Amino acid sequence: MKITVVGTGYVGLVSGACLADVGNDVLCLDVDAGKIRILEEGGIPIHEPGLLEIVRRNVAAGRLSFTTDIERAVAHGAVQFIAVGTPPDEDGSADLQYVLAAARNIGRYMDGYRVIVDKSTVPVGTGDKVKAAIAEELSKRSADLPFSVVSNPEFLKEGAAVEDFMRPDRIVVGAEDERAIESMRQLYAPFQRNHDKLVFMDVRSAELTKYAANAMLATRISFMNELANLAETLGADIELVRQGIGSDPRIGWHFLYAGCGYGGSCFPKDVKALIKTADEHGHKLKVLGAVEDANEAQKHVLIDKIVARFGDDLSGRRFALWGLAFKPNTDDMREAPSRVIIAELFRRGATVAAYDPVAMDETRRIFGDEARLSYVDRPMKALEEADALVIVTEWKEFRSPDFDRIRGLLRQPVLFDGRNMYDPAVMRESGLEYHGIGRR
Numbered sequence: 001m002k003i004t005v006v007g008t009g010y011v012g013l014v015s016g017a018c019l020a021d022v023g024n025d026v027l028c029l030d031v032d033a034g035k036i037r038i039l040e041e042g043g044i045p046i047h048e049p050g051l052l053e054i055v056r057r058n059v060a061a062g063r064l065s066f067t068t069d070i071e072r073a074v075a076h077g078a079v080q081f082i083a084v085g086t087p088p089d090e091d092g093s094a095d096l097q098y099v100l101a102a103a104r105n106i107g108r109y110m111d112g113y114r115v116i117v118d119k120s121t122v123p124v125g126t127g128d129k130v131k132a133a134i135a136e137e138l139s140k141r142s143a144d145l146p147f148s149v150v151s152n153p154e155f156l157k158e159g160a161a162v163e164d165f166m167r168p169d170r171i172v173v174g175a176e177d178e179r180a181i182e183s184m185r186q187l188y189a190p191f192q193r194n195h196d197k198l199v200f201m202d203v204r205s206a207e208l209t210k211y212a213a214n215a216m217l218a219t220r221i222s223f224m225n226e227l228a229n230l231a232e233t234l235g236a237d238i239e240l241v242r243q244g245i246g247s248d249p250r251i252g253w254h255f256l257y258a259g260c261g262y263g264g265s266c267f268p269k270d271v272k273a274l275i276k277t278a279d280e281h282g283h284k285l286k287v288l289g290a291v292e293d294a295n296e297a298q299k300h301v302l303i304d305k306i307v308a309r310f311g312d313d314l315s316g317r318r319f320a321l322w323g324l325a326f327k328p329n330t331d332d333m334r335e336a337p338s339r340v341i342i343a344e345l346f347r348r349g350a351t352v353a354a355y356d357p358v359a360m361d362e363t364r365r366i367f368g369d370e371a372r373l374s375y376v377d378r379p380m381k382a383l384e385e386a387d388a389l390v391i392v393t394e395w396k397e398f399r400s401p402d403f404d405r406i407r408g409l410l411r412q413p414v415l416f417d418g419r420n421m422y423d424p425a426v427m428r429e430s431g432l433e434y435h436g437i438g439r440r
């Protein structure tokens with residue numbers, strides 16, 4: 001099939017590359033000439049495992065190409081994916097200007113039937129707005145051309161996006177006419193292994209499904225974080241509680257890990273946007289409001305522990321930070337707990353030596369030229385002259401460090417673990433003073 005993907009961000013590029021990989025002819029459009037140049041030169045503008053290989057393979061095979069030419073892009077695909085950003089407005093609602101601009105361009109240049117697929121995470125009702133924008137452009141040029149608008153939200157985890165696209169657990173499609181349903185069936189046939197993964201529904205339900213999924217997962221995390229904080233007070237261990245409840249199939253094992261708060265481009269934004277949408281329709285989402293508040297508080301939990309141990313005035317103190325990205329396998333720093341932790345350490349007069357396998361450039365971009373923040377190229381180097389080690393992201397390379405060396409290098413053998421990576425008993429034996437989240 002001929003497919004156009006508008007937007008070469010993380011969702012657009014992964015979708016475009018994976019769709020090319022199963023044999024489609026995919027053209028990716030972006031208004032950002034810089035991004036297109038990187039792609040044309042054989043690079044990718046983001047860090048995502050496995051993506052570069054897929055992009056290169058499909059470019060070489062002639063199935064994947066890139067352009068800034070809007071007219072050409074609209075002419076190319078029978079299916080037009082909209083995968084542009086929906087950044088939060090100041091009030092937390094999703095900014096639809098890029099989605100609607102893409103829709104208008106399609107209306108302006110289309111010359112025959114098109115299926116327009118919303119892949120961006122958009123508030124319920126956006127499908128209707130996209131439809132209206134296209135219809136308006138068509139009527140401006142008195143063109144009476146058929147088109148369908150489909151909602152097909154993505155459930156791609158950063159760091160595992162290629163795998164998630166290639167082996168989805170479900171493919172949610174909101175489509176309301178047979179022609180569009182048939183196109184989507186054909187498009188996703190190569191991904192239908194083992195069992196039927198397509199879940200067809202109306203457009204609004206599909207739009208809400210995306211928010212429901214992320215809100216549910218964010219809720220689990222905030223709830224576990226809250227239980228972890230309580231466990232500490234009660235002298236219980238959240239890790240044992242997790243094992244005790246995860247085996248109930250109604251609860252399940254995933255997303256039950258207490259930590260120093262969730263971040264990233266999706267959970268915080270989608271939780272805010274859903275609260276806002278509900279507000280606009282006269283519903284107060286009490287549970288989700290609490291989920292958000294709890295997460296904001298959780299990003300301060302490590303600071304609270306540091307202050308309890310070292311006092312509020314941290315001037316002259318230095319902290320080693322392992323991990324900056326909001327989660328492993330990405331350089332994404334959006335809403336990362338590390339940002340709050342660094343800012344709070346600075347506010348109390350401390351300096352920071354940070355290590356992250358891939359997110360240091362991104363951090364440098366955010367904090368600029370900052371004398372209080374130094375970057376090191378090996379985890380152990382961060383510990384020299386540091387009063388304590390703070391772990392913020394659970395990168396695999398931190399799983400089994402040399403604890404004797406950690407103890408030897410630190411000024412004081414204190415470890416704050418925001419991701420519960422280690423066994424408190426092992427820590428005790430290593431002579432490290434261990435502060436986990438909700439651990440006994």
Ligand code: UDX
Pocket residue numbers: 154155156157158159214217221254255256257258259260261262263264265266267326327
């Ligand atoms: C998420 C959804 O998982 C994905 O389906 C959706 O399309 C986009 O949003 P992503 O933001 O890439 O993906 O990251 P995810 O792996 O879901 O983690 C989100 C945050 O939750 C991270 O900050 C992570 O550290 C945190 N988390 C996750 C926990 O604190 N505890 C857990 O048990 C799981």
